[in-house]
Amino acid sequence: MKTRIEVDDSLFANQYPHFQKGRILKREMLENLRDFPREFLDIYFQDYSNGIIAGAKITVADTLLIISNGIMKHNGSLYMLTDSFELPYEATGNETILKVRFAEEVNDLDFSKHTSQIVLDDSLELAHNELELARFKLKLGAKLRSQHIDFFDFATEFNTVNYLHCQYAGLQKSTYHPVVLQYFARELLKNRPTNPYDIAFAMECINQERVQRDAIDFYICNRLELDYQSLTNSQIHKYLNRILMEAKGGGRMKGLSQGRPKRVIVD
Known part of the structure; x- marks a missing residue:
């Protein structure tokens, strides 16, 4: 006895709209372009913890911290930094954490907005809406550096960007940078x-x-x-x-x- 296999179009699929001259632009075609990349990323990273997904590398230029473009996850939502971001810093002699601080969701007629700020904070505690990118302790008159000499140098206390406490996204729980x-x-x-x-x-x-x-x-x-x-x-x-x-x-x-x-x- 042969087994009959039913085909259901709602299973795994890949649908892409055709934009051709003379055809009517339909709402469903634009929704397909809107939803596909977002759905792809949400599914791919659905089992990942909070933290950095990709990018967000830090370099130092004079008195600026430069955070490269990247992707982060927080409370189930993905946040993208599409352009590098520059943040001024100064020497305080105290340990300072470079944090991403996530705002509450804002809804209007056109969008649901999830936004964040990148800040420097002397508080070593992380609030429920904060993630750490790096930290440093810069002496007065010294220069901050983001290039490391060797593996042990990542734990250097002063004047060095420290990634050891950074939250990097992993399966179910965060992992090491x-x-x-x-x-x-x-x-x-x-x-x-x-x-x-x-x-x-x-x-x-x-x-x-x-x-x-x-x-x-x-x-x-x-x-x-x-x-x-x-x-x-x-x-x-x-x-x-x-x-x-x-x-x-x-x-x-x-x-x-x-x-x-x-x-x-x-x-």
């Missing part, structure tokens, strides 16, 4: 690691646009033989730096014993 992971991976691979965990993770960091949070936690805990735990952003950088120092030194630093003095008992 790929710029930091790529620095780690390149430095690690230059030292010709032999540990299979190191090789696999480093290649993942270089090949993928983002590495999911669980993959980072599992790599660090397995690599350092720690009990599995959800690591903070600061812990991730600390442990990755430990792995990198081990690779550069050719030694082995197991678990949490790094830095503890070895005791030799002489009988």
